[in-house]
Amino acid sequence: MNPTGRLQSGRSLGTGLAAAVLACAVLPAVLPPYWIYLAISAAVSAVIMQSFGVIVGRAGVMSLCQMSFAAIGAWVVLKLNVMGAPGGFFAWLLLGGLAAVPVGVAIGLPALRIRGVNLAVVTFGFAVSADIVWNSNPFPGAADLTMLDRPAPFDGDGGYFVLCVIVFTVIAVALRAIGRTRLGLSWYELRHSERSAAAHGVSVARSKLAAFAISAFVAGIGGGLLAGQLSMVVPSNFAMGQSLALFAVAIMIGPHHPEGAVLGGVFGAVMATIMDKLSLPQDFGGVLFGAGALLALRSGLSQTDMTRMRKRERDARKLLDRTGDEHPGDAPAVVPAPRPPAGSGAAGGSAPAALKVTGLTVRFGEVVALDAVDLTVPDGAVAGLIGPNGAGKSTFIAAATGFVAGYRGSVELAGARLDRLGPSARAKRGLRRTFQTTAIAPELSLYEYLTIGSGRRLPRAEADELLEFFGCPPGDVPVSIVDAGSRRLLDVAAAIAARPKVALLDEPAAGQSAAESLALGRRLTEVPARFGVSILLVEHDMELVQATCAQVTVLDFGHVIASGPTAEVLEEPAVRAAYLGTADVPAT
Numbered sequence: 001m002n003p004t005g006r007l008q009s010g011r012s013l014g015t016g017l018a019a020a021v022l023a024c025a026v027l028p029a030v031l032p033p034y035w036i037y038l039a040i041s042a043a044v045s046a047v048i049m050q051s052f053g054v055i056v057g058r059a060g061v062m063s064l065c066q067m068s069f070a071a072i073g074a075w076v077v078l079k080l081n082v083m084g085a086p087g088g089f090f091a092w093l094l095l096g097g098l099a100a101v102p103v104g105v106a107i108g109l110p111a112l113r114i115r116g117v118n119l120a121v122v123t124f125g126f127a128v129s130a131d132i133v134w135n136s137n138p139f140p141g142a143a144d145l146t147m148l149d150r151p152a153p154f155d156g157d158g159g160y161f162v163l164c165v166i167v168f169t170v171i172a173v174a175l176r177a178i179g180r181t182r183l184g185l186s187w188y189e190l191r192h193s194e195r196s197a198a199a200h201g202v203s204v205a206r207s208k209l210a211a212f213a214i215s216a217f218v219a220g221i222g223g224g225l226l227a228g229q230l231s232m233v234v235p236s237n238f239a240m241g242q243s244l245a246l247f248a249v250a251i252m253i254g255p256h257h258p259e260g261a262v263l264g265g266v267f268g269a270v271m272a273t274i275m276d277k278l279s280l281p282q283d284f285g286g287v288l289f290g291a292g293a294l295l296a297l298r299s300g301l302s303q304t305d306m307t308r309m310r311k312r313e314r315d316a317r318k319l320l321d322r323t324g325d326e327h328p329g330d331a332p333a334v335v336p337a338p339r340p341p342a343g344s345g346a347a348g349g350s351a352p353a354a355l356k357v358t359g360l361t362v363r364f365g366e367v368v369a370l371d372a373v374d375l376t377v378p379d380g381a382v383a384g385l386i387g388p389n390g391a392g393k394s395t396f397i398a399a400a401t402g403f404v405a406g407y408r409g410s411v412e413l414a415g416a417r418l419d420r421l422g423p424s425a426r427a428k429r430g431l432r433r434t435f436q437t438t439a440i441a442p443e444l445s446l447y448e449y450l451t452i453g454s455g456r457r458l459p460r461a462e463a464d465e466l467l468e469f470f471g472c473p474p475g476d477v478p479v480s481i482v483d484a485g486s487r488r489l490l491d492v493a494a495a496i497a498a499r500p501k502v503a504l505l506d507e508p509a510a511g512q513s514a515a516e517s518l519a520l521g522r523r524l525t526e527v528p529a530r531f532g533v534s535i536l537l538v539e540h541d542m543e544l545v546q547a548t549c550a551q552v553t554v555l556d557f558g559h560v561i562a563s564g565p566t567a568e569v570l571e572e573p574a575v576r577a578a579y580l581g582t583a584d585v586p587a588t
């Protein structure tokens with residue numbers, strides 16, 4: 001983030017904190033008692049909405065059981081109160097949140113294998129089971145009417161509202177900090193594409209479980225606060241219907257942003273009163289939430305996401321106007337890329353292998369996508385992999401990087417076998433890839449995306465250098481206003497940012513003009529020396545391949561039909577016949 005970005009981010013934190021202080025100072029003083037009570041309900045709901053914000057808003061996981069986690073928090077607080085446990089309300093509140101964590105992780109385990117609607121059904125099943133448990137076992141204190149006393153000095157309604165706002169603010173600041181770590185950013189990537197996250201070395205399992213654990217903790221805290229508000233709770237306070245309604249609000253509003261959590265909390269708390277005042281049935285509020293959620297699902301973004309993104313886009317356009325770059329992603333003019341010297345890199349044959357793939361065979365049912373393919377990427381080289389549509393190039397990248405289970409053959413990176421490792425482990429070992437279709441979370445900035453890709457705390461200067469080198473827009477620009485061609489370049493930059501041993505690039509020049517494609521070729525030839533990354537380039541653009549790759553391997557129907565120095569290979573009759581027709585190979 002440049003100084004302007006940091007300033008804006010600091011300003012939004014300052015505005016949020018000022019709003020919290022103002023709410024604490026003014027609302028208890030001016031609101032009548034009934035509305036103060038509603039304000040407490042809104043603040044408690046806002047805390048529970050924050051838990052939806054983590055799991056639904058950030059990680060994109062359809063969890064319908066957040067109120068069950070809240071119930072665990074409430075149960076623990078009430079149980080410790082009945083027991084007269086030491087520590088008092090604040091310690092019990094914390095323990096209530098912590099008690100929800102293992103349950104959150106246990107519910108998250110199925111999420112490692114299933115997703116979408118199926119996962120929603122699993123979490124809903126848990127909510128139903130929890131409902132049955134709560135209904136047949138009264139909450140602690142309910143049988144003998146042991147009330148929970150609120151802690152001084154927050155025991156009055158005004159004071160308790162202040163306490164709830166403080167808890168909300170602390171959680172918001174903590175989640176904001178987590179959101180800037182690689183874990184927090186990886187949640188956004190998970191939401192859009194788990195395979196991209198895995199290709200960036202993100203452990204999808206760990207990331208999802210962390211989201212479940214943190215969201216359960218926050219929900220547990222919310223449940224504990226609700227127990228403090230009501231002094232005694234009943235199962236209907238945590239009914240599965242509540243989880244559903246709040247889930248719909250979460251999808252619609254986007255509680256992963258504090259203003260969205262507050263808005264969601266207010267809606268959740270006052271909707272019943274509004275329906276009452278309008279003489280409408282209570283369930284009508286749920287119908288409205290459901291309709292709003294459907295609209296948000298169609299656009300893929302919540303209301304707060306859209307508002308923030310528009311603001312970010314406006315700021316970015318101003319920044320681009322100031323820097324004179326009106327078309328993000330326009331590649332700077334470059335002289336044509338120099339051809340690599342014959343015999344250099346891959347063509348030399350004597351360089352040690354950065355990547356050595358032997359006998360790679362992949363079957364999809366009856367289709368043999370790859371048949372005993374041998375391919376080597378020498379250290380410090382840009383090698384090419386070409387072939388007609390359906391030849392098996394993408395399958396080769398997918399299998400080598402661990403995205404295809406059950407291939408035959410071996411994949412060695414700098415002499416180490418990778419065959420037993422999954423995609424994220426291979427990425428961490430230094431084997432990165434890009435995809436033909438980019439799936440970058442549009443709400444991220446280019447800096448944030450590079451941070452995820454790099455797998456480390458990427459210094460701004462290094463990020464700027466990478467963006468400039470690949471001709472990408474400035475780092476504060478949101479991905480949402482970056483064109484498709486530039487997104488591909490950004491994807492390449494993110495792969496290189498990790499400084500892997502080898503990067504496998506799947507058609508990075510698709511969507512680029514001829515001049516941009518040549519500019520990319522020039523940059524790619526510099527990558528091994530400049531960043532220490534060897535490259536395997538999959539491309540249909542023959543000029544780019546010729547300008548960039550010293551050695552090329554040609555696939556046809558899953559077989560290697562030629563391999564060696566690019567110029568010689570492209571002259572081979574079998575290659576011309578299979579791939580390029582007979583006379584279309586540009587003279588080399």
Ligand SMILES: Nc1ncnc2c1ncn2[C@@H]1O[C@H](COP(=O)(O)OP(=O)(O)OP(=O)(O)O)[C@@H](O)[C@H]1O
Pocket residue numbers: 364367368369387388389390391392393394395396
């Ligand atoms: N998941 C899959 N299930 C079944 N068949 C597949 C799958 N993925 C690829 N194939 C088949 O494997 C073969 C190789 O496909 P692949 O996408 O690797 O080719 P490609 O050389 O990358 O093509 P293109 O240049 O069009 O991207 C094709 O016959 C394709 O239909």
